[in-house]
Amino acid sequence: MSITSPQSTAISGGPQLPQQRFLSTTIPGPRSKELLARKADSVPAGVGHTVPIAAVAAGGGVIIDADGNSLIDLGSGIAVTTVGNAHPAVVAAVQEQVARFTHTCFMISPYESYVAVAEALNRLTPGRYAKKTALFNSGAEAVENAVKVARKFTGKQAVVAFDNAYHGRTNLTMALTAKSMPYKSGFGPFAGEIYRAPTSYPYRDGLSGPEAARRAISLIEKQVGAENLAAIIIEPIQGEGGFIVPADGFLPALVAWCRKNGVVFIADEVQTGFARTGAMFASSGFGIEPDLVTTAKGLAAGLPLAAVTGRAEIMDASHAGGLGGTYGGNPIACAAALAAIDVYENDALIERAVEIEKILFARLEEMQARDSRIGDVRGRGAMVAVELADPDTGAPDSALAADIAKACIAAGVIVLTCGTYGNVIRFLPPLSIGDELLHEGLDVVAEVMARI
Numbered sequence: 001m002s003i004t005s006p007q008s009t010a011i012s013g014g015p016q017l018p019q020q021r022f023l024s025t026t027i028p029g030p031r032s033k034e035l036l037a038r039k040a041d042s043v044p045a046g047v048g049h050t051v052p053i054a055a056v057a058a059g060g061g062v063i064i065d066a067d068g069n070s071l072i073d074l075g076s077g078i079a080v081t082t083v084g085n086a087h088p089a090v091v092a093a094v095q096e097q098v099a100r101f102t103h104t105c106f107m108i109s110p111y112e113s114y115v116a117v118a119e120a121l122n123r124l125t126p127g128r129y130a131k132k133t134a135l136f137n138s139g140a141e142a143v144e145n146a147v148k149v150a151r152k153f154t155g156k157q158a159v160v161a162f163d164n165a166y167h168g169r170t171n172l173t174m175a176l177t178a179k180s181m182p183y184k185s186g187f188g189p190f191a192g193e194i195y196r197a198p199t200s201y202p203y204r205d206g207l208s209g210p211e212a213a214r215r216a217i218s219l220i221e222k223q224v225g226a227e228n229l230a231a232i233i234i235e236p237i238q239g240e241g242g243f244i245v246p247a248d249g250f251l252p253a254l255v256a257w258c259r260k261n262g263v264v265f266i267a268d269e270v271q272t273g274f275a276r277t278g279a280m281f282a283s284s285g286f287g288i289e290p291d292l293v294t295t296a297k298g299l300a301a302g303l304p305l306a307a308v309t310g311r312a313e314i315m316d317a318s319h320a321g322g323l324g325g326t327y328g329g330n331p332i333a334c335a336a337a338l339a340a341i342d343v344y345e346n347d348a349l350i351e352r353a354v355e356i357e358k359i360l361f362a363r364l365e366e367m368q369a370r371d372s373r374i375g376d377v378r379g380r381g382a383m384v385a386v387e388l389a390d391p392d393t394g395a396p397d398s399a400l401a402a403d404i405a406k407a408c409i410a411a412g413v414i415v416l417t418c419g420t421y422g423n424v425i426r427f428l429p430p431l432s433i434g435d436e437l438l439h440e441g442l443d444v445v446a447e448v449m450a451r452i
């Protein structure tokens, strides 16, 4: 393998890349530094980056940079390249479509692949009732449209989101998102009629699922009123908020209350969807059937595509022309999604996520047994995290999380942090990673934890 420049086209991604961690320079190397300097001059500082490299190829479980470094990828570009980066089936589908036509605008001249993606999502999302799907470009846009549809259907306006929630960076979704820094601070005023309820956070609140649900419902009834409430929106497992897995019974109790009170239950599965949690959708893992489901990240294996899928009568509440967008359901993104969905369904990716869960829990619990700063190990499937806290006080330790992530990246392993307090290290490997490489990545994490 020879990498001559960041612009080199000689290197292509995909699973044929050598599956190894290999550092030819310190990170960032000279070529990456060059690009990061250009970035600093040309891109606003508000657009940050976690890993200081210039990526040139990726596949299997590695990302290659312009200096020839090969890093183990335990982040999947935030749970996007779940089938693997540059998966050959996705590449072929995209190449086929891009040569055929790149865009017509589905609202002008419809095409088959959009409809096929809608049919697949109607079939795959939880709930055996009649469903419909509309496609968009990003997770935030899907969330915006789920709220639009829920308001139109119910004729009500209020929306409840939860503590630690993350739903995006547009104006409405900033309002739904809980965390001020970095997502909201200084960017207001925010959209109105958004209310926040306490979530279920077993490690920190010690409540059972039904207790946590009663706490949330009582607050909603007192402060909002079901007669004003269009929807509640919740991530079945909170992503950016810290991979918080709610206690058993929490989500079913919320769903039951919504049904009784004419409130639309929206599951934001933008991060948890598509085999990531060891089920096609995390909602199924909790035994719930949401009225609406938002999806994006894993849907099209890296191409921008998002969806709202839900009960046909809710989705059909909007007048003709009320939903859409210039690019929503772009044909190239739809081709990628159809190829990715075929991989999810037919290449045993759900089983692979369950295998990865076993490896992650075994290794991380082993680290926890030796290191009292690891307060909690939690997650489902290939979406697992450790929460770092002061062993005596339980205070979140965000500095430690940042130091560990930084040292792992310097050692050639990409790990991401998350959490309302930034004290959670999350593991989101692509499901295409091999056991050996995953173990090597976790060896590095263990070594770094021991050292710092």
Ligand SMILES: *Cc1c(COP(=O)(O)O)cnc(C)c1O
Binding pocket: 137, 138, 139, 140, 141, 143, 166, 167, 168, 169, 235, 239, 240, 268, 269, 270, 271, 272, 296, 297
């Ligand atoms: C990432 C994310 C979003 C926003 O998706 P974008 O494509 O970045 O707009 C919304 N909800 C959840 C749960 C997410 O993880």
